[in-house]
Amino acid sequence: MPLTGAGMGLLMWSGMTTALLQLRPEATSTLHQLQLLGLLLGVVLVVAGVLARRFARPAALNASRRTRVLVVVTLAIAALLWVLLVAGAWKTLGPLLVALGLLLLLAAFGTVAAIAGGFADPTSPAPWRQPLVLPVHLLLAMSTGLALLYLLMDRLFVSGNDGRTMLATLTGLGACLALCKGLYWRALDQMSSSGIAPPPFRGARMAVLGLAAGGPLLCWLMALTGIVPPMVPLLLAAAALLGAAALEHRLFLDEGAGLRRDAGHDS
Numbered sequence: 477m478p479l480t481g482a483g484m485g486l487l488m489w490s491g492m493t494t495a496l497l498q499l500r501p502e503a504t505s506t507l508h509q510l511q512l513l514g515l516l517l518g519v520v521l522v523v524a525g526v527l528a529r530r531f532a533r534p535a536a537l538n539a540s541r542r543t544r545v546l547v548v549v550t551l552a553i554a555a556l557l558w559v560l561l562v563a564g565a566w567k568t569l570g571p572l573l574v575a576l577g578l579l580l581l582l583a584a585f586g587t588v589a590a591i592a593g594g595f596a597d598p599t600s601p602a603p604w605r606q607p608l609v610l611p612v613h614l615l616l617a618m619s620t621g622l623a624l625l626y627l628l629m630d631r632l633f634v635s636g637n638d639g640r641t642m643l644a645t646l647t648g649l650g651a652c653l654a655l656c657k658g659l660y661w662r663a664l665d666q667m668s669s670s671g672i673a674p675p676p677f678r679g680a681r682m683a684v685l686g687l688a689a690g691g692p693l694l695c696w697l698m699a700l701t702g703i704v705p706p707m708v709p710l711l712l713a714a715a716a717l718l719g720a721a722a723l724e725h726r727l728f729l730d731e732g733a734g735l736r737r738d739a740g741h742d743s
Contacts, residue, residue, distance in 0.1 A: 478620070478721040479528060480547075480591070481613065483521030484584040485621020487554050490514035491580030493625075494557065498570040498577070508561050513628050515558045518621070519551055543590040550583040588617045601732040608660040609728075615656060616721045619649040619688075623714035630710050639706030643696035646713050647689075650720075654689035657724065664731065677731060684724045691716025
């Protein structure tokens with residue numbers, strides 16, 4: 477999921493920015509390269525995530541038919557949009573690019589929602605059916621995808637002071653993610669018969685919250701000092717968010733499986 481989520485998040489932002497750029501035709505000729513790279517990297521990450529899920533050991537949960545269809549639709553829209561941009565369609569087919577960009581945004585958003593909903597099977601453990609699973613998945617995809625887009629922007633264009641704005645945005649998303657995840661864990665503890673989370677998970681939980689909220693914040697403060705190139709804090713913030721996504725996913729699966737085993741022992 478972390479690879480797929482980051483890829484879908486990048487496709488969300490790439491679709492939205494592609495649509496918005498068509499409102500400024502004079503700017504698209506210089507910025508379309510960013511959209512091309514974003515779409516390409518997003519597709520690569522999604523495909524890598526699908527393959528990793530397929531060959532994962534132990535085997536991952538089977539994706540629902542709806543999720544598989546949405547993944548294919550999203551990749552198809554991204555591929556078509558990429559081909560049109562390569563062909564220079566921003567010069568003559570602006571309305572079509574706007575429509576495809578918005579469709580890509582909605583398709584990627586729907587795919588992430590379907591992935592989160594796939595955990596909410598009636599037979600799944602209670603943590604996987606908790607209402608906050610959906611916003612957490614969406615925030616993970618949006619934050620990691622935006623961090624990758626910002627890295628591409630910094631490499632293609634000199635970000636300068638814009639890097640501080642980028643980091644402030646990532647800090648806000650990371651704080652929202654940490655808040656939702658904290659509320660999720662609070663609800664999870666209340667579900668547990670003991671009301672106390674398993675000790676091995678305490679440190680991992682703090683690490684997720686620290687990486688999601690503290691990582692981008694520290695990088696933003698680092699950028700404010702101006703003593704390091706803008707690329708460094710952006711790269712560190714992206715690494716922190718991607719690390720939080722990977723650790724959160726592993727913890728999400730382990731906590732659900734742990735409560736399922738506990739329920740089986742109690743019965």
